[in-house]
Amino acid sequence: MLREVQKQDTKQLIFIQAIKLFKEKGYDHVTVQEIASTCGIAKGTFFNYFSKKEDVLLYLGESQLQLLEQNLKTYQSVSDPKQKIVTLLGELLKRYSAEGELMKLVISEIVRSAFVSAMESNSIKRLESVLADIINEAKQQGTLHSVHDTELISSVVIGAYFHTMMTWSLLHTSGEPIDYHFERHLNAVWHGVCFVKEEHLS
Known part of the structure; x- marks a missing residue:
């Protein structure tokens, strides 16, 4: 159960940070690598939660x-x-x-x-x-x-x-x-x- 909560928290973090970057730079100018770096995770970890x-x-x-x-x-x-x-x-x-x-x-x-x-x-x-x-x-x-x-x-x-x-x-x-x-x-x-x-x- 704790692991599931942690996974959900990470997905929510990626979502919120990505939206903030979209707001700041524009959706088309934000890369997956930027989102991952802002969240303090590896690029590969991003793809564990979102395929694109x-x-x-x-x-x-x-x-x-x-x-x-x-x-x-x-x-x-x-x-x-x-x-x-x-x-x-x-x-x-x-x-x-x-x-x-x-x-x-x-x-x-x-x-x-x-x-x-x-x-x-x-x-x-x-x-x-x-x-x-x-x-x-x-x-x-x-x-x-x-x-x-x-x-x-x-x-x-x-x-x-x-x-x-x-x-x-x-x-x-x-x-x-x-x-x-x-x-x-x-x-x-x-x-x-x-x-x-x-x-x-x-």
Whole structure:
């Protein structure tokens, strides 16, 4: 267990130091050797954690999904689907906001790079799959009633999530935490998600 924690700490160190270098010099002007030297590790050690430089940018999405999977177990007893989604995605956003300036750079580099964007879309699909499971379970248990299909609801929630992430990064001026902003955005669309036509109630 201790060894796994140490490996995770090293990977996190490489990620943070690489992002700082990207911010300072520009992504294209930073080499793997520079990242390794800044971290105090051998170049070969870098490749034990990331197969190439582009993978550093993808680590944000991967680590967020790892945290999501951990929290799914922690909050599995939460029966209200909206509260479960607010809690789970709110935890991801709080981690994102802890390194706000660095994360803005990650997002901008992902958008800039077509290759990385394509790879990051896989993480988004995995996130949508987790949300779909939550929504389908809520429908089966009768805690969510909606005329909308699961795919559409998942897409709306993902939209609120990324809208919160981007607006908080670019326009954040108040002292409210990022998860508070996400809950407000989700509340604004949740009524539409749960709207049930009268004929479906009969």
